[in-house]
Amino acid sequence: MPLPIINSIATWILKKRIHQIELFIKYPNEVQEELLFSLVKTAENTVLGRQYDFFTIKSYETFAQRIPISTYEDLEPMIEQTRKGMQNIFWPTSIKWFAKSSGTTNAKSKFIPVSHEALENCHYKASKDLLSLYLNNNEDSQLFVGKSLRLGGSKELYQDNNTFFGDLSAILIDNMPIWAEFSSTPSNRVSLMGDWEIKLQAIVHETIHEDVTSLAGVPSWMLVLLNKVLEQTGKSNLLEIWPNAEVYFHGGVSFEPYREQYKNLFPKKDFNYYEIYNASEGFFAIQDQNNSDELLLMLDYGIFYEFIPMDTFGTASQKIVRLAEVELFKNYAVVITTNSGLWRYMIGxxxxxxxLNPYRIKVTGRTKHFINVFGEELIVENTDKALAQACLATQAEVIDYTVAPVFMSGKEKGAHEWMIEFKKAPQDYAEFSQILDSTLQSLNSDYEAKRRNNMTLNPLILNIARPQLFYDWLKDKDKLGGQHKIPRLSNERTYLEQLKSMQLTYTHS
Structure with a gap:
């Protein structure tokens, strides 16, 4: 069958989903409530369901009163039992897949349960919805004339006690339908390679001869791959290799620090960028409009949402609200109940x-990744935006960064210490630091107050990382590829000190 006909048929099939998306947009709270009671009823005969008497839960209030908010550490004993072969503990259908994730808050590995329902009705459904929304917004798309370049995790799947664990991307690739491989590159064999550096070369070898129309992966790691492609081919931009490329689907880390670099890689005015928000625990939101930085919260993926206002998070007055009660422009920690048996689980x-009509969000950071040593309440959204502005103003390009506090000592005031690895360094580091600092103050009034007249915080300290410092740190931690990254912000100095010990430090302040 000719490729244009395949493209037309695939587009028609995928766009049939749009009216269902419009339904949950119109009735969001009803869809979420119905979903909650469906999850409760499905799991009422599990060990957990009997413990909390799911059978008698008939209202959200009872659900919230009876079941506590949980973290991975709370659920770990039950998850470990399931990994050893026991079933029906927190979800009634058999769970044999576990997405291995170190997260970014704990060096210890986490094994997130992935049920068949989550694979089909969350992750794969979301992948199709991403295409549906994109095609609905881009009538002339020729997405299926070529292939999608996917960049997944670097871990192989390992069998353990008749259960399997690995990167979520590896689990998804291993279980995807045969037709999906035909529209993707590289092959499953290469995608599932364990050694990131060998895999990177294999991906380049397989993809440079394909007609790539779309790309999907984490911006920081995709940049590594795409620069490798240019290096190998000697081309000046990627449209010389893949002239029909039209969209990059990205997630995992903020796109802001990398946006200008991608514009240089794909120098085409109508090239599209679509953001997604997913994790090992589920697929949560999708950009549903061209040229937008907002994500549509997807409400029919088997995930029930609750939110903790960050101004009460971790305090005695902490409160939890459901979707119908959220307010605009407030920062919330996300709590999910899922069709993999995660009950009132804080994803971090x-x-x-x-x-609020429809429910659209921006991801602002992590509950444990912020700096608030001096009352400045600095979040990743602030630093990503400020860094992007400083780069734009000085024609600099960044590979990675992390920030830590400099604690007060005696009469010495505090400060924020940055470690930045540049792909293209600014001509004047002092100018870069000044723009970075002033932009942070314009974005965050608490930071501005602490910086005013150096009242609490001295000017930021800028460390210039040697080439490949962040790559070497990740390699040393066995975290190359996938969605692994060093925490951008931390309330303590562990990550920064490790990085400083790995390079011959030279500092600009």
């Missing part, structure tokens, strides 16, 4: 609602 992310 924070979001802000930018629209």
């Amino acid at each position: 992310d924070t979001v802000r609602f930018t629209s």
Whole structure:
């Protein structure tokens, strides 16, 4: 069958989903409530369901009163039992897949349960919805004339006690339908390679001769691959290799620090960028409009949402609200109940609602990744935006960064210490630091107050990382590829000190 006909048929099939998306946009709270009671009823005969008497839960209030908020550490004993072969503990259907994730808050590995329902009705459904929304917004798309370049995790799947664990991307690739491989590159064999550096070369070898129309992966790691492609081919930009490339689907880390670099890689005015928000625990939100930085919260993926306002998070007055009660522009920690048996589980992310009709969000950071040593309440969204502005103003390009506090000592005031690895360094580091600092003050009034007249915080300290410092740190921690990254912000100095010990430090302040 000719490729244009395949493209037309695939587009028609995928766009049939749009009216269902419009349904949950119109009735969001009803869809979420119905979903909650479906999850409760499905699991009422599990060990957990009997413990909390799911059978008698008939209202959200009872659900919230009876079941406590949980973290991975709370659920780990039950998850370990399931990994050893026991079933029906927190979800009734058999769970044999576990997404291995170190997260970014704990060096210890986490094994997130992935049920068949989550694979089909969350992750794969979301992948199709991403395409549906994109095609609905881009009528002339020729997405299926070529292939999608996917960049997944670097871990192989390992069998353990008749269960399997590995990167979520590896689990998804291993279980995807045969037709999906035909529309993707590299092959499953290469995608599932364990050694990131060998895999990187294999991906380049397989993809440079394909007609790539779309790309999907984490911005920082995709940049590594795309620069390798240019290095190998000797081309000046990627459209010389893949002239029909039209969209990059990205997630995992903020796109802001990398946006200008991608514009240089794909120098085409109508090239599209679509953001997604997913994790090992589920697929949560998708950009549903061209040229937008807001994500539509997807409400029919088997995930029930609750939110903790960050101004009460971790305090005696902490409160939890459901979707119908959220407010615009407040920062919330995300709590999920899922069709993999995660009940009122804190995923560690924070979001802000930018629209309530429909419910659209921006991801603002992590509950444990911020700096608030001096009352400045600095979040990743602030630093990503400020860094992007400083780069734009000085024609600099960044590979990676992390920030830590400099604690007060005696009469010495505090400060924030940055480690930045540049792909293209600014001509004047002092100018870069000044723009970075002033932009942070314009974005965050608490930081501005602490910086005013150096009242509490001295000017930031800028460390210039040697080439490949962040790559070497990740390699040393066995975290190359996938969604692994060093925490951008920390309330303590562990990560920064490790990086400083790995390079011959030279500092600009």
